[in-house]
Amino acid sequence: MIFKEILVRYGELSTKGRNKKDFISRLRDNVRYSFNDIAPLKIRAERDRMFIEIENKEKFAVLMDRLPNVFGIQSISPVASCEKDLDVMKALAMEILEDYRERGDLTFKVEVHRTDKTFPLDTHELQREMGAALLPNFPNFKVQVKNPDVALRIEVRDDAIYMMAQVIQGAGGMPIGSNGRTLLMLSGGIDSPVAGYLMMKRGVRLDAIHFFSPPYTSDNALQKVKELANELTKFGANIRLHVIPFTELQVAVKDAVPDNMSMTSTRRMMMKVADKVREEIGALGIVTGESLGQVASQTLESLTAINDVTNTPILRPLISADKNDIIKIAKDIGTYETSIQPFEDCCTIFTPSSPKTKPKLEKVLHFESFTEFDDLIERAVKNREVHVFPQKEVKEDKFADLL
Amino acid sequence: MIYLDNSATTKPHEDVLKTFLAVNEQYFANPASIHRAGVESNALLTKAREQLANILHTEEKNILFTSGGTESNNAAIFGLAKSSNFRGKHIITTEIEHPSILEAVKRLEEEGYEIDYLKVNKYGIISLEELKQKLRKDTIIVSIMHVNNEMGAIQPIKEAAQIIHKQCQAMFHVDAIQSFGKLPVLFEGDEGPDVISVSGHKIHGLKGSGLLAFRKKPQLKAFIVGGGQEFGLRSGTVPVPQAAALAKAARLAVENMPVHVQNYKKWSAELHHFFEQFDQEVYILSPKDGAPHILSFSVKGLKGEILINALQKRDIIVSTSSACSSKQTKTSHVVEALNIDSRYKNGVLRLSFGTNNTDEDIAAFKKQFSVVMKELKGEITQ
Numbered sequence: 001m002i003f004k005e006i007l008v009r010y011g012e013l014s015t016k017g018r019n020k021k022d023f024i025s026r027l028r029d030n031v032r033y034s035f036n037d038i039a040p041l042k043i044r045a046e047r048d049r050m051f052i053e054i055e056n057k058e059k060f061a062v063l064m065d066r067l068p069n070v071f072g073i074q075s076i077s078p079v080a081s082c083e084k085d086l087d088v089m090k091a092l093a094m095e096i097l098e099d100y101r102e103r104g105d106l107t108f109k110v111e112v113h114r115t116d117k118t119f120p121l122d123t124h125e126l127q128r129e130m131g132a133a134l135l136p137n138f139p140n141f142k143v144q145v146k147n148p149d150v151a152l153r154i155e156v157r158d159d160a161i162y163m164m165a166q167v168i169q170g171a172g173g174m175p176i177g178s179n180g181r182t183l184l185m186l187s188g189g190i191d192s193p194v195a196g197y198l199m200m201k202r203g204v205r206l207d208a209i210h211f212f213s214p215p216y217t218s219d220n221a222l223q224k225v226k227e228l229a230n231e232l233t234k235f236g237a238n239i240r241l242h243v244i245p246f247t248e249l250q251v252a253v254k255d256a257v258p259d260n261m262s263m264t265s266t267r268r269m270m271m272k273v274a275d276k277v278r279e280e281i282g283a284l285g286i287v288t289g290e291s292l293g294q295v296a297s298q299t300l301e302s303l304t305a306i307n308d309v310t311n312t313p314i315l316r317p318l319i320s321a322d323k324n325d326i327i328k329i330a331k332d333i334g335t336y337e338t339s340i341q342p343f344e345d346c347c348t349i350f351t352p353s354s355p356k357t358k359p360k361l362e363k364v365l366h367f368e369s370f371t372e373f374d375d376l377i378e379r380a381v382k383n384r385e386v387h388v389f390p391q392k393e394v395k396e397d398k399f400a401d402l403l
Numbered sequence: 404m405i406y407l408d409n410s411a412t413t414k415p416h417e418d419v420l421k422t423f424l425a426v427n428e429q430y431f432a433n434p435a436s437i438h439r440a441g442v443e444s445n446a447l448l449t450k451a452r453e454q455l456a457n458i459l460h461t462e463e464k465n466i467l468f469t470s471g472g473t474e475s476n477n478a479a480i481f482g483l484a485k486s487s488n489f490r491g492k493h494i495i496t497t498e499i500e501h502p503s504i505l506e507a508v509k510r511l512e513e514e515g516y517e518i519d520y521l522k523v524n525k526y527g528i529i530s531l532e533e534l535k536q537k538l539r540k541d542t543i544i545v546s547i548m549h550v551n552n553e554m555g556a557i558q559p560i561k562e563a564a565q566i567i568h569k570q571c572q573a574m575f576h577v578d579a580i581q582s583f584g585k586l587p588v589l590f591e592g593d594e595g596p597d598v599i600s601v602s603g604h605k606i607h608g609l610k611g612s613g614l615l616a617f618r619k620k621p622q623l624k625a626f627i628v629g630g631g632q633e634f635g636l637r638s639g640t641v642p643v644p645q646a647a648a649l650a651k652a653a654r655l656a657v658e659n660m661p662v663h664v665q666n667y668k669k670w671s672a673e674l675h676h677f678f679e680q681f682d683q684e685v686y687i688l689s690p691k692d693g694a695p696h697i698l699s700f701s702v703k704g705l706k707g708e709i710l711i712n713a714l715q716k717r718d719i720i721v722s723t724s725s726a727c728s729s730k731q732t733k734t735s736h737v738v739e740a741l742n743i744d745s746r747y748k749n750g751v752l753r754l755s756f757g758t759n760n761t762d763e764d765i766a767a768f769k770k771q772f773s774v775v776m777k778e779l780k781g782e783i784t785q
Contacts, residue, residue, distance in 0.1 A: 220442060343437075399450045402422045403650045 001057050002080040002095055006067065007164060008050040011074040011172045019178075024050070027072040027175040034070055034236045038062050051079070064168070070236045071201050072178075073170030077153075081162045084119060089161055090133040093152055096165050097138060100150055107144035110134070114156040130154065174203030176237040181205040182285040182315065183278045185270065186241070188225045188343070191289030191318055193232060193335040194326050198317040199287050200235050207281055208232075208239055209274050211246035221343035226387060231335050233390040242277050243385040249273075249376045256371040257364070264359040265368055267297055267306045269377065275310045276381045285313040291326065292319050301358040308361055405764045408722045409605075409757030410552055410581060410697055415652075416607040416758070422651045423609060426644040434641055435632060444643045451643075451650035458657055459599060459616045460589040467621065467633050468646050471613040472580040472602030473503040476546075478615055478637070479576045479598050480507040482623035483544050484516060490572065491541025497521040497529050497558075499551050499737045501578060508546075521547075523740055526690040527556025535566055542573040549582035553724035553737040553753060554688040555697030557586065561594055568593045580605055580613075584656030585664060585696050590618040601653070603645070607758055608652030612645035659758065667695035667756045670765045674698050674754065677769050684780065686747040688738075696756045699724055701747040705779065710752055713779065717771040724751045 010027065028045050031052070035041055042053035054060045060078070067076050082092045100106055110130045112123045121129060130152070135141055141150070155162040184196040186208040196206050210225045222243065229241045249269050257265040274286050290298045297306070307314060318326055330336035406414070415423075426447065432440035434448045449463065456463045469475045484494065494508055498520040508518045519537045521529040529547065538545070545567050547558050560577055567575045577596040579588040584606040588599060596618065603612035617623075621636060629638030671689075678685045678700050688699040702710060707723040714721055724735050734748050754768070 218437065219439060220437060223442070399447050399647075402425055402447065402647050403451055403454050403654065 001054075001060065002092060003054055003060060003078040004081040004162075005054055005079045006052045006060075006063055007077045007079050008052065008067065009074045009076070009170075010048065010050070011072050011170065012174055020047075023072070023175060023178055026178050027070075030072065030175050030177065030236045031067070031070060033238075034066065034234075035063065054078075066234070068168055068170050069234055070175075071171050071173040071203065072175035074172060075167050075170050077164040077167050079162050079164045081160045084116075084156070084161055086121075086129065089154070089163070090130065092161075092163055093130060093134055093154075094137060096163055097134065097150070097152065099166070101138060101140065103140070105140050105142065106149040107147075108135075108138070108141040108150045108152070109143060109145050109148040111151050111153040112156070113153065116156045116158050119156045126154065126156070171201065171235070173201035176200050176203055176235065177205045179203035180285075181207065181281070181283045182287050183242075183274055183281065183283045184208045184287040185274055185289070186210050186225055186228060187289070188221055188228065188339065189289065190330050190336060190339040191291060191294075191326055193228045193289075193339065194329045194333070195287050195289040195317050196232050197235065197329065197333050197335075199315065200232065200237065204287075205237055206232065206239050206287070207242065207277075207283060209242045209244060209277055211244050211250075211270055211273075213247040213250050214245075216247065216250070218343055220341070224338060224341050224343055226389070226391075227338050228335055229387070230389045230391060231333075231338060235333075239389045240281075241387045241389060243387065244273055244277075244380050245383050246270075246273075246380060249373070249380055252371055252373065252376055257367040260354060260356045261359050261364055261367065263297055263355045264302055264305050264364050267302075268309050268364070268368070269373060271306055271309045271314075272373075272377050273380050275312055276377065277384070278312060280381070285315050286310075287315045287317065289318055289326075290316045291321055291323070294323065296355040296357045299357050305359050305361045305364055405719045405760075405767055407754045407756065407760065407764065407768060408720050409760075410753065410755035411722055412604045412610065413607045413757045414759060415604075415609055415648075416655055418655065419608050419648050419652045423644050423648040426647045430643055430647075434643055435630070448641060448643050448646055451646045454650045455614060455616070455653055458589070458653055459601075460591070461616055461618055464634065465617040465619065465621060467615045467617075467637055468641060468649070469613045469615055469637065470611050471604065472501070472578075472600055475580075475600035475602070475613045475615040476501065476503040476578055477507050478623070478626045479600060480504060480511065480544065480546060482626045482636070483574050483576065483598070484511055485624040486622050487543040487574065488516075491539070491543050492516040493519070493539050493542045494544045494546070495519045495521065495534070495537050495542055495573075496544075496546040497523060497548065498740045499523050499527060499553070499556070500546065500548050501552055501580070504546050504548070504578060505736070523556070525741055525743065527551050527554055527688075527693070527737070527741060528690075529558055529563070531559060531562055531566060534563055535570065538567065538570045538573070540571060542571050544576060545573050546576040546578065548578040548580075549588065550579075550586065550694040550697070551737060552581045552697075553735060553751075554699040554741070555581075555694035556690060557582070557693055560596060561591070564591075564595050565593070574598060576600070581697070582694065583653070584660060585667070585694055590616075592618075603649045603652055606652050606656040609645060609648050612642070612649045614649065663758050664695055666760070666762075670756060670760070670762075671695050671698055673765060674769070677772075681776070684776070686743065688741060688743065688751060698754045699751055700754075701743070701752065702750040702776070702780075703746050705750040707750050707752050709779065710750065710775065713775040714768075714771060717775070719768055719771050721752050721754055721768075724753050 024045050028043050038059050044051040082088045110127045112126045114123050152165045182204050184206045186192045208229050212222050229239050233239050253262055253265045430444040430447050432444045434445035452466045453463045455466050512518050521533055523529055550557055564575055574597045576598040578600045580602045583601045599616045601614050604610040625636050627637045632638050632641050678687050684703050686701045738751050
């Protein structure tokens with residue numbers, strides 16, 4: 001195992017003036033949190049980059065696998081180290097570059113960063129010495145100083161020599177938690193997890209809310225939502241899922257409002273419930289997966305009627321996204337396969353055959369006015385179940401004896 | 404009864420039977436049903452699949468449950484042949500494969516596929532040079548068994564895999580039915596096989612259960628059609644109890660492998676030494692560095708059946724070289740392929756060890772074998 005540490009380059013936060021310190025410690029905490037399973041981690045956070053010490057092969061593999069998922073990281077590089085001896089350095093450089101031997105013609109340079117000023121060779125001499133040793137061994141390399149495909153970076157620090165070449169792209173964005181908390185309306189479809197993911201990428205912490213209407217929706221549908229919530233936690237934060245018992249409200253709406261407007265009304269009720277929950281948990285916005293024009297409830301007229309119930313900012317990161325682009329992200333982040341499991345959710349159960357695409361707010365208000373919804377809303381909020389993710393698989397224990 | 408025929412089948416492990424019974428009682432629902440009971444059995448099925456995938460170093464979606472070794476082998480050959488015949492119709496296998504491979508490729512030959520058989524030396528090992536020469540651009544399947552069921556030869560799977568993956572796009576199928584649980588069996592990227600067959604009842608699991616595992620997403624034509632179970636490749640209600648029992652048996656086999664293999668090696672060495680004392684009278688077919696749990700030998704000029712009966716009278720169960728073909732009177736194709744002295748061809752017996760065997764079993768065998776030899780052959784100068 002030649003690698004001694006992993007270098008983490010910060011994402012956008014490098015540009016943020018005075019808040020930088022907060023961002024960096026937030027990122028460090030998030031990394032610690034995400035890798036709780038291989039704790040303790042030795043992390044050294046500097047102004048522009050962070051180092052994670054590697055103790056063994058297993059930890060290294062886990063870190064390399066999951067660090068690219070953590071928001072706030074622009075890229076990572078495994079760093080090898082050796083003593084300050086030219087021959088040893090050359091041998092180590094060869095080992096690091098071995099991976100690039102089979103990848104066709106590449107441009108290449110040696111970068112030297114010399115903080116130990118007592119090192120006998122100066123920057124140029126060291127570059128030349130290393131280049132001269134390496135190039136004959138890698139016939140596919142051609143020197144190019146600007147934007148090379150492969151840059152071997154050699155740092156001559158006080159204690160030892162550090163070397164790296166490989167750069168792995170991170171998820172970018174900002175560390176989760178650096179931009180407050182929101183409440184994500186998680187239906188179980190393809191869009192809402194993607195909306196949640198995009199918000200997390202901007203450093204926002206999420207709670208999720210789901211409307212559960214037994215017996216019209218099955219345990220499978222709820223299970224699917226739980227899985228989705230769990231999947232979102234891999235981006236470096238825990239998620240609370242609020243499951244709202246929604247049957248009573250949904251039936252009341254169906255009784256009070258004509259079929260073609262019941263969906264608008266149902267959504268208004270959901271928004272009211274969500275807003276109450278948001279208030280309780282101290283979140284500052286509600287996130288939805290709505291995309292303009294995708295279905296009847298997502299026209300501007302519908303959004304206006306639904307939005308009318310609250311002044312809370314409603315964040316719709318997918319509002320202008322095409323379905324295909326959303327699907328692509330869902331596949332990339334691994335929620336797609338879960339989302340397409342065919343279980344009814346509460347949006348599809350009572351869907352009228354021809355919902356109004358341009359519902360009139362006054363009419364909706366008029367029909368709603370004959371029923372006292374507030375108590376039902378209060379009760380739904382009060383009786384919600386809260387689940388915290390990531391959750392340890394309970395089933396594992398249940399089947400452990402059998403398998 | 405001293406049972407030394409574990410390569411024919413094994414006695415199910417107590418815990419495997421417990422699993423089978425418990426799953427039948429608690430999770431009997433159809434895993435494809437959407438009600439709670441179905442969801443539960445499906446969750447168990449998924450867990451079983453995951454456990455097997457972990458053991459073989461692949462992903463859960465690459466494990467197909469089958470009814471056993473023969474089905475796995477058939478499915479691999481027919482399924483792969485049909486899904487890749489656009490690239491060619493050339494298949495390579497060895498002349499000492501199990502009939503579930505040999506008969507399958509014969510069938511394909513009738514349908515216009517071209518089959519090449521690799522020869523083996525007297526130790527039952529293929530030549531990698533011959534493999535190199537026989538591989539072609541249009542070779543679509545190479546199927547080589549890991550451990551031979553009749554005499555325990557271990558094929559150089561890793562070296563073969565490297566050659567195959569380097570030279571062509573053929574899928575490399577490995578029949579690991581005899582080796583699983585006795586030797587490491589797993590996927591190793593380009594270094595190993597693409598498809599592996601495993602059977603439950605050879606590893607103290609249940610008859611009627613097996614699996615076909617893939618390194619990558621199975622590119623295979625459905626081999627049983629119907630309701631689309633097993634990723635659409637093998638329809639039919641998935642027997643969750645068998646699947647769970649297989650996962651259990653596989654885990655036990657792999658976890659306890661070091662202990663048992665140590666015993667098998669000890670017994671094998673002991674018996675090699677024992678048979679060598681009979682000099683010309685006994686010929687040992689199994690190479691010393693072969694699979695530790697199989698030891699085949701032959702007594703000069705004696706029919707195998709006679710020895711089986713004589714030992715059986717003394718409560719010792721052994722078999723002729725393979726249970727599948729032992730009822731037929733002709734010499735087995737494996738024995739033929741080894742090209743051994745004709746005086747030894749008809750008396751091939753196979754001892755195969757299992758986890759239930761003990762040192763005493765081996766001692767008893769030696770004692771009784773000596774007695775039987777004396778009876779059948781008169782005094783033998785030892």
